[in-house]
Amino acid sequence: MPRTGTTLASGCHSCxxxxxxxxxxxxxxxxxxxxxxxxxPRRIAPGRDLFSQGEPCDEVFNILGGWAFLYELxxxxxxxxLNFALPGDxxxxxxxxxxxxxxxxxxxxxDLCVIPKRRLMxxxxxxxALALRLMSMLSCDxxxxxxxxxxxxxxxxxxxxxALLLELFYRLQRRAPRVPGESLRIPLTQTLIAxxxxxxxxxxxxxxxxxxxxxxxxxxxxxxxxxxxxxxFDVAGVDPAMCPWAQGxxxxxxxxxxxxxxxxxxxxxx
Amino acid sequence: MPRTGTTLASGCHSCxxxxxxxxxxxxxxxxxxxxxxxxxPRRIAPGRDLFSQGEPCDEVFNILGGWAFLYELxxxxxxxxLNFALPGDxxxxxxxxxxxxxxxxxxxxxDLCVIPKRRLMxxxxxxxALALRLMSMLSCDxxxxxxxxxxxxxxxxxxxxxALLLELFYRLQRRAPRVPGESLRIPLTQTLIAxxxxxxxxxxxxxxxxxxxxxxxxxxxxxxxxxxxxxxFDVAGVDPAMCPWAQGxxxxxxxxxxxxxxxxxxxxxx
DNA sequence: CGCGATTTTGAGCACCTTCAATCCGTGTGG
DNA sequence: CCACACGGATTGAAGGTGCTCAAAATCGCG
Numbered sequence: 001m002p003r004t005g006t007t008l009a010s011g012c013h014s015c016x017x018x019x020x021x022x023x024x025x026x027x028x029x030x031x032x033x034x035x036x037x038x039x040x041p042r043r044i045a046p047g048r049d050l051f052s053q054g055e056p057c058d059e060v061f062n063i064l065g066g067w068a069f070l071y072e073l074x075x076x077x078x079x080x081x082l083n084f085a086l087p088g089d090x091x092x093x094x095x096x097x098x099x100x101x102x103x104x105x106x107x108x109x110x111d112l113c114v115i116p117k118r119r120l121m122x123x124x125x126x127x128x129a130l131a132l133r134l135m136s137m138l139s140c141d142x143x144x145x146x147x148x149x150x151x152x153x154x155x156x157x158x159x160x161x162x163a164l165l166l167e168l169f170y171r172l173q174r175r176a177p178r179v180p181g182e183s184l185r186i187p188l189t190q191t192l193i194a195x196x197x198x199x200x201x202x203x204x205x206x207x208x209x210x211x212x213x214x215x216x217x218x219x220x221x222x223x224x225x226x227x228x229x230x231x232x233f234d235v236a237g238v239d240p241a242m243c244p245w246a247q248g249x250x251x252x253x254x255x256x257x258x259x260x261x262x263x264x265x266x267x268x269x270x
Numbered sequence: 271m272p273r274t275g276t277t278l279a280s281g282c283h284s285c286x287x288x289x290x291x292x293x294x295x296x297x298x299x300x301x302x303x304x305x306x307x308x309x310x311p312r313r314i315a316p317g318r319d320l321f322s323q324g325e326p327c328d329e330v331f332n333i334l335g336g337w338a339f340l341y342e343l344x345x346x347x348x349x350x351x352l353n354f355a356l357p358g359d360x361x362x363x364x365x366x367x368x369x370x371x372x373x374x375x376x377x378x379x380x381d382l383c384v385i386p387k388r389r390l391m392x393x394x395x396x397x398x399a400l401a402l403r404l405m406s407m408l409s410c411d412x413x414x415x416x417x418x419x420x421x422x423x424x425x426x427x428x429x430x431x432x433a434l435l436l437e438l439f440y441r442l443q444r445r446a447p448r449v450p451g452e453s454l455r456i457p458l459t460q461t462l463i464a465x466x467x468x469x470x471x472x473x474x475x476x477x478x479x480x481x482x483x484x485x486x487x488x489x490x491x492x493x494x495x496x497x498x499x500x501x502x503f504d505v506a507g508v509d510p511a512m513c514p515w516a517q518g519x520x521x522x523x524x525x526x527x528x529x530x531x532x533x534x535x536x537x538x539x540x
Numbered sequence: 541c542g543c544g545a546t547t548t549t550g551a552g553c554a555c556c557t558t559c560a561a562t563c564c565g566t567g568t569g570g
Numbered sequence: 571c572c573a574c575a576c577g578g579a580t581t582g583a584a585g586g587t588g589c590t591c592a593a594a595a596t597c598g599c600g
Contacts, residue, residue, distance in 0.1 A: 072420040080420040095406040131401035136365040138408040145415035150350040153468030198423030
């Protein structure tokens with residue numbers, strides 16, 4: 001597991017995800033400070049856990065690059081994907097030292113900024129701005145979890161598919177704006193999509209094909225494209241004005257138009 | 271909507287939910303301080319919203335008494351219940367001033383401690399301990415949301431029923447310890463249970479009857495009893511050691527034995 | 541070119557839904 | 571005191587969405 005040297009070795013001041021990430025609210029001086037607090041960056045290979053279900057974890061992670069997913073496994077092997085972690089996301093924060101009820105696994109190579117929980121808490125104690133940022137991100141995560149609950153609990157298979165794709169596209173969108181119809185590399189197998197939507201892989205496949213046949217999306221080779229955002233919203237039964245990730249971006253502007261600058265303090269991601 | 275005078279008029283120092291609630295981490299002096307920050311208590315009638323989906327809400331709430339639920343409504347009337355709010359719970363915290371993606375509705379009369387969000391944020395800025403407490407509670411909420419995601423996404427109807435009942439019983443348990451077999455007043459209609467589990471009311475009814483026929487639970491007149499906690503865990507497919515609410519309470523002790531004192535700082539509820 | 545992983549397709553089945561009717565407990569008005 | 575209305579719980583029957591099982595096709599890759 002080699003380090004990528006260049007990117008990872010560089011300090012917090014040149015952090016690629018700072019603006020959108022946890023440290024976006026820190027001053028230059030505070031940045032120096034937190035650089036002392038964090039551990040050396042770490043790279044996780046595809047298929048390996050960042051942290052595991054059932055084990056205590058005394059570190060928190062900022063995703064510098066790559067894709068991971070949070071998951072919960074049942075005794076008999078059934079798996080639910082709880083969230084996808086994208087660059088800029090902050091995961092692993094849980095107070096107390098108890099075993100985590102869920103794990104996190106790398107989908108592709110994942111580069112991490114690692115901060116020991118205890119040191120982070122101490123740091124937060126001294127830097128209220130970071131506390132607010134943290135609360136903001138936690139609250140955002142909760143909100144997204146609620147959206148998914150509604151999706152899985154009350155939506156049809158097709159609606160869920162559409163909703164998941166929209167969420168992923170918008171979250172990526174915010175990190176690197178794109179125009180409508182442009183391909184997006186989404187390194188998810190249909191099995192992963194199935195575990196995120198609460199469906200079987202087989203049915204996931206049929207729903208994706210349905211969306212493709214309707215001309216709403218296209219996919220293949222790990223690439224996805226949204227051809228018709230408006231209709232994807234319609235199918236998903238999602239009001240663009242109401243979803244946590246798309247806040248402040250109209251449908252028209254969502255895939256290529258103006259993106260509101262990520263607001264600095266309140267809620268970096270939603 | 272009359273005030274209950276006695277309880278509600280009294281100050282933060284005699285707050286019935288302080289130990290388990292948001293303010294559990296505050297000193298006596300800080301308590302005086304926050305008493306200046308909060309608004310007068312408020313009572314919400316059954317069926318009315320504490321705050322509504324689609325509307326901005328600039329206040330946060332501590333539940334002093336009663337039951338409420340967080341919900342999301344789809345265009346066509348489908349409803350997902352995201353969480354139940356019990357006495358001691360803290361709800362409504364979302365950074366930014368945007369419309370809430372979900373609402374909160376009172377099931378029975380609900381008494382609230384109301385704090386304007388802006389003032390709370392300012393207070394938090396001065397009192398790191400409260401920030402940590404808040405982060406802890408948010409993180410706990412997120413974790414519980416994740417559990418429900420797994421439940422709804424990957425469990426059968428019967429498993430979900432069992433899991434929901436367990437969660438509710440444990441959360442109540444923590445507030446007022448009880449012995450096994452003792453009745454618990456749970457003011458939920460089967461329709462509410464259905465919307466929380468992602469099932470239809472009809473099927474909810476059949477699953478409840480199934481559990482009753484097996485001698486695992488009993489119910490009627492808004493009263494529920496868990497007759498056989500161990501088997502309820504088995505049916506729910508839940509490992510007592512792994513669930514957020516039951517942390518630190520063995521099955522044996524869960525319904526009447528020793529309850530670990532609610533840890534003061536990290537994670538008041540899970 | 542051949543292997544494993546993933547995607548795709550088909551057919552039958554089952555869990556849960558839908559629709560509809562009945563029952564029950566409680567409160568209300570005659 | 572009883573008739574009635576109402577919300578909620580219960581029951582039955584039929585149908586469909588999504589699952590299971592199984593096999594074929596395709597892709598990625600050495």
